[in-house]
Amino acid sequence: MRRLPLYLMLSIAALMVLFPLLVMLSTSLKPLDEINHGSLFALPQDPTLAAWTKAWGGACISGTCRGLSVWFANSFAIVLPALFCSLALGALTGYALSLRTARWVDMLFAALLIGLFIPPQVTLYPMIVLVREMGLFGTLGGLVFAHTVWGLAFVTLLFRNFFLSVPRDLLKAARIDGAGFLATFWHVMLPLSLPVCAVALVLQFTYIWNDFILGLTFAGPGQQPVTVALNVLAGSQFGQQEYNVNMAATMIAALPTILVYLLSGRLFVRGIAAGAVKG
Amino acid sequence: MAKGRVQLHGVMKSFGAVDVIKGVDLEIAPGELTVFVGPSGCGKSTLLRLVSGLELPTGGSIMIGDRDVTLVHPSERGIAMVFQSYALYPHMSVAENMGFGLKIAGLPKNLIKEKVARAAEILQLTPLLDRKPRALSGGQRQRVAIGRCIVREPEVFLFDEPLSNLDAALRGQMRVEIARLHAKLGATMIYVTHDQVEAMTLATRIVVLNAGRVEQIGAPIELYRHPANLFVAGFIGSPRMNFMDGLVDGAEADSVSVRLNGATLRLPRHNADVRPGAKVTVGIRPEHFRVGPGVDAGDDQAVEFDSVIDLVERLGGETLAHLRMPSLSDGVLVVKMSGDIALRIGTGLRVGVRLAQCHLFDAQGRAVGEPGSRAAVAA
Numbered sequence: 001m002r003r004l005p006l007y008l009m010l011s012i013a014a015l016m017v018l019f020p021l022l023v024m025l026s027t028s029l030k031p032l033d034e035i036n037h038g039s040l041f042a043l044p045q046d047p048t049l050a051a052w053t054k055a056w057g058g059a060c061i062s063g064t065c066r067g068l069s070v071w072f073a074n075s076f077a078i079v080l081p082a083l084f085c086s087l088a089l090g091a092l093t094g095y096a097l098s099l100r101t102a103r104w105v106d107m108l109f110a111a112l113l114i115g116l117f118i119p120p121q122v123t124l125y126p127m128i129v130l131v132r133e134m135g136l137f138g139t140l141g142g143l144v145f146a147h148t149v150w151g152l153a154f155v156t157l158l159f160r161n162f163f164l165s166v167p168r169d170l171l172k173a174a175r176i177d178g179a180g181f182l183a184t185f186w187h188v189m190l191p192l193s194l195p196v197c198a199v200a201l202v203l204q205f206t207y208i209w210n211d212f213i214l215g216l217t218f219a220g221p222g223q224q225p226v227t228v229a230l231n232v233l234a235g236s237q238f239g240q241q242e243y244n245v246n247m248a249a250t251m252i253a254a255l256p257t258i259l260v261y262l263l264s265g266r267l268f269v270r271g272i273a274a275g276a277v278k279g
Numbered sequence: 280m281a282k283g284r285v286q287l288h289g290v291m292k293s294f295g296a297v298d299v300i301k302g303v304d305l306e307i308a309p310g311e312l313t314v315f316v317g318p319s320g321c322g323k324s325t326l327l328r329l330v331s332g333l334e335l336p337t338g339g340s341i342m343i344g345d346r347d348v349t350l351v352h353p354s355e356r357g358i359a360m361v362f363q364s365y366a367l368y369p370h371m372s373v374a375e376n377m378g379f380g381l382k383i384a385g386l387p388k389n390l391i392k393e394k395v396a397r398a399a400e401i402l403q404l405t406p407l408l409d410r411k412p413r414a415l416s417g418g419q420r421q422r423v424a425i426g427r428c429i430v431r432e433p434e435v436f437l438f439d440e441p442l443s444n445l446d447a448a449l450r451g452q453m454r455v456e457i458a459r460l461h462a463k464l465g466a467t468m469i470y471v472t473h474d475q476v477e478a479m480t481l482a483t484r485i486v487v488l489n490a491g492r493v494e495q496i497g498a499p500i501e502l503y504r505h506p507a508n509l510f511v512a513g514f515i516g517s518p519r520m521n522f523m524d525g526l527v528d529g530a531e532a533d534s535v536s537v538r539l540n541g542a543t544l545r546l547p548r549h550n551a552d553v554r555p556g557a558k559v560t561v562g563i564r565p566e567h568f569r570v571g572p573g574v575d576a577g578d579d580q581a582v583e584f585d586s587v588i589d590l591v592e593r594l595g596g597e598t599l600a601h602l603r604m605p606s607l608s609d610g611v612l613v614v615k616m617s618g619d620i621a622l623r624i625g626t627g628l629r630v631g632v633r634l635a636q637c638h639l640f641d642a643q644g645r646a647v648g649e650p651g652s653r654a655a656v657a658a
Contacts (some may be wrong), residue, residue, distance in 0.1 A: 169366035172333050177380035177427075178354030187379070191370040 028052060028247035035243050051244035055252055059245055061229050068249050071229035075256075077140060078215070078225055079208045082147035087200055089148060090155025091193065095185050097156065098163035099171075109160060115153035124217065131218060138220035146214050151207065155200050162196040163189060198264050206257045226253045281345045283309035283434045283467035285330065291338035292325055299325045301491040302339070307484075312461050312468045316478040317488035317514070324439055326488065327471045331437050332356050344434055354380070359428030360437040363444060365420045367412040367427075374399075374408040377426045398429040401463070418449050425460065438470040442477065454480060475515055479503070487511050509644035512562050518599060520562045520638070521612050527557045535639065535647060537561060540604060542582050546639045546647070553641055562638035565599065565615035568630045583631040586612065591622045602628060 027035060029047040038045075057067040064070065097109045120127075127146055128137065136142030166189065174184040190197075215225040230253050234246045285307040292300040299322045307313045315323040328334040330341060332353035340349045348356045359380075367376050375382075377398060378391040399405045402422045412420055421441060428436055438457070442450045458481055461468055472478055478485050479499045487494040487502065487510070495507040499515075506512035512520045525539035530553050537544045539561055546561075553559065569581075586602035589611055598620040602612040614630055622628070639647040 167364055167366065169362045169364045170368065173360070173362060173366040173368075173427075174379075175333065176331065176353045176358070176360050177431075178352075178383045179379075183383055187383075188368055 024247045024251060028055075028244050028251055030244055032240075032242060032244055051242070051248040052252070054242075055233075055245045055249035059233060059242075059249065061232050068226060068229055068233075068252055071224065071226040072252070074219075074223055075209060075225040075227075077223070078143055078147070078219070079205060081140075082144045082151070082208050083201065083204055085144060085148040086151035086155050086204055087197065090152055090200065091159045091190065091197070092185065093152065093156045094159025094161075095163050095189055096181075097160045098166075109156075112153050112156055115150075116157065120150050120213065124213070128217065137218065140219070140223055143214060143218040143223070146218050147208050147211070150214070151204050155204060158196055158200050159193060162193055166192060202260055202264050205260050209257050281309070284342070284344060285435055285467060285469070286342040287326075287330075287339065288342075289339035290326070290329060290336050290341060292322075292329055292334060293337045299491050300329065300336070303488075303491075303493055305486060305493065305496065307467060307469065309467055310465050311483040312458075312470060312481055314478040314482035314485050315469065315471045315488055316473065316475060316485055317494075319473060320490075321488040322491040323471045323473075323488045327437055327439055327469060330435070330469060331358055331360050333360075354383075357434035358437055359431045359433040359435075360439065361421070361424045361428060361441045363440040365412070365424045365444075367420060367423055369412055372409050372411060373404060373415070373423050373426075376412065376423055377430045380427070380431050394430050394432075395426075398426045401429060401460075402426050417445050418453055421445065421453060422456075425457075429464070434467060436464075436466055436468040438468065440471055440473070442472070442474075450477075457481060475517060479515070485515075487514060489514075505646070506562075506638065507646050509560060509562070509640050512638055512640070512646075516564055518565050518613050518615065520564050523561045523563070523612075525559050525561050527553050527555050527559055529555050535559075537639065540584055542584070544582055544634060544637060546634060546637055553647055558642050559647065560640040560644070562640060563612075563632050563636065565613045567636040568614040568616075568632050570600075570614065570616055570620075570628060570630050580635065581631050581633045582637075583629060584612075586628050586630060588622050588624050588626055588628050591624060593619055593621075595619055598622070600628065602630065 023040060026043055027040070028051050029049070030038075030044040031046065031048055031050065034042075034045060055067055056069055058065060059067045061068070061071070093112075097105055097112075100106060127149070131137045131142040131145060134142070134145070136145060170188060171184060174188050179187060209225075210227065211225070212227040212231065215228050219225065219228070230249055233249055285305075287303050287305040290300055290303045290305075291298070303326060315326055317323045325334065329336050330343075332348065332351060336349065340347055342348065343356055343358070368379065371379065374392075374395050377395045381391045381394060395408070396405070399408055402425060404419070404422055404426055407415065407419060407423075412423065415423065421444075424441070441457070442453050445453060454477055457470075461481075470477075470481060482499050484496060485499055485502055486496050489510050494514075495502060495511045497505075502511055502515045506515060506520075509522070513522070523539055525537040525544075528536040528538050528543055530536070534545050534547055535553055537546060537559055544561070584604055586604045588600055589603045590601040592599040592601075596617070596619075598616045598618065600614045600616065600622055602614060604612060612630075614628075641647050
């Protein structure tokens with residue numbers, strides 16, 4: 001009972017965070033009539049999944065009336081290769097930087113860190129030019145490239161700092177065992193960094209999935225991610241706003257990140273702890 | 280057959296402006312267990328890493344067997360190394376740890392399994408092959424690290440302070456196991472330690488290093504009996520040798536008279552240049568003192584001192600007495616007696632030592648006489 005105030009505080013905090021979500025959920029389950037005539041906070045009198053079905057498969061976005069499902073698939077087509085590229089490249093770069101073979105390696109790392117503090121909006125235009133010159137503008141490859149580049153600084157930082165904590169003797173033992181740069185990375189360093197991989201995966205997935213500006217800028221027609229579609233749907237100026245469909249669509253768009261967090265939650269915590277305590 | 284022979288010629292290593300190894304010449308015969316010993320920072324671990332190839336020398340050459348391996352990659356030198364931290368791969372089982380080098384070398388799986396099984400049997404690791412390193416005790420981990428070496432069938436085994444992370448009891452046990460393993464395999468081994476007990480018990484030959492240079496090379500007992508200089512005399516033996524300042528009274532062709540603490544000692548001279556009036560150091564090991572009233576009275580082969588007991592350490596099996604001498608200004612004298620002896624602090628004690636067991640060093644710290652080699656006569 002002495003902990004009652006603690007639980008009370010936590011419950012209030014949780015409620016504050018969850019309340020908008022609850023309103024969204026309840027609204028998405030109401031028919032449009034009920035929304036127009038009732039209170040925003042009232043629970044649905046006659047719950048229905050009609051708005052969800054419409055949001056998923058029937059809503060009209062940019063002229064096609066097949067709902068979010070198309071865009072949902074687009075998002076996966078962007079996230080999966082971008083995730084793979086940024087993790088693979090970041091892990092390898094982090095490993096190379098963690099070896100600190102020369103003094104300028106640390107300066108290189110410092111230069112890379114600057115990338116972490118510059119918001120993508122600042123470098124958006126040069127990036128557009130770069131991608132255009134590569135002949136990738138408006139293609140899936142161009143978008144994946146942009147995501148990889150923007151994620152690289154962060155993922156590299158994560159892996160480098162973890163690899164620095166790996167005892168140097170392990171690298172020496174691998175050298176004596178005849179493992180070269182890549183073999184040591186593949187057989188020794190990468191398996192050790194699984195918890196860090198989980199952290200990078202969750203954060204990068206969230207970041208890329210939730211991205212709007214890069215998707216809007218770089219994706220070609222028909223390849224735009226679900227976030228762009230959501231904006232089109234909710235920002236539509238024609239006819240009556242279907243709040244229930246908008247809410248359902250937003251929930252659907254947010255579902256994958258929630259699932260990724262829940263599924264990798266334990267690994268995620270272990271990975272954050274891995275930086276502090278060596279296991 | 281030069282397999283397993285290791286030769287260093289003028290090996291030097293600098294890190295930036297710091298010279299860590301200042302020219303080492305050394306030849307290790309096949310099958311020898313050579314121990315590099317010295318205080319921390321003397322360069323013993325660096326020298327081992329130069330042999331392993333983890334560091335490249337800035338000068339000189341290194342031969343293993345008949346090959347010049349100075350610039351050869353560590354994995355192709357025919358060496359294997361045990362690290363102080365074990366350096367086992369945490370995510371691999373014991374068997375995978377031991378077989379990793381062979382896997383990288385591209386050996387077929389069944390052959391790897393066979394070799395790992397054989398090494399595991401030698402080290403009694405067979406029941407542990409499927410365990411992960413974190414499920415093993417310190418001693419077991421160290422055995423796996425040794426097993427990883429055996430599997431590679433190297434010409435030379437390298438040990439970098441392998442027992443430093445173990446507690447005292449286990450260290451003694453592992454020391455015996457390593458000695459047994461050396462006898463069984465008959466392979467050349469180089470062993471780095473700062474612990475002179477490990478050096479004395481394990482080594483075929485000891486290389487004493489100090490400040491990047493070799494001070495003396497020799498069999499353990501040889502270093503104990505005939506230290507070439509003050510450094511080796513002070514480093515080998517525990518408790519360390521007592522040093523007393525003396526003055527040369529007279530020098531003849533084969534002997535030197537030294538004035539020390541009111542007595543005059545005639546000690547044999549060996550090779551160094553000592554003139555009358557020169558400052559010298561007399562070294563006496565704690566265990567060479569004999570204690571009691573008039574122990575050496577009338578013996579012209581011995582010398583006696585009066586002292587006052589300053590401190591007593593009773594270890595049961597032996598007793599260490601720290602003595603002050605009225606005429607000895609610098610420091611105390613440590614005397615080691617076998618058995619448990621009750622001594623009262625502040626009381627007087629008369630100690631004697633045979634001249635044959637006195638070591639003499641000149642002002643540069645070089646050994647002047649070889650104790651035990653010739654009879655010394657007290658004047």
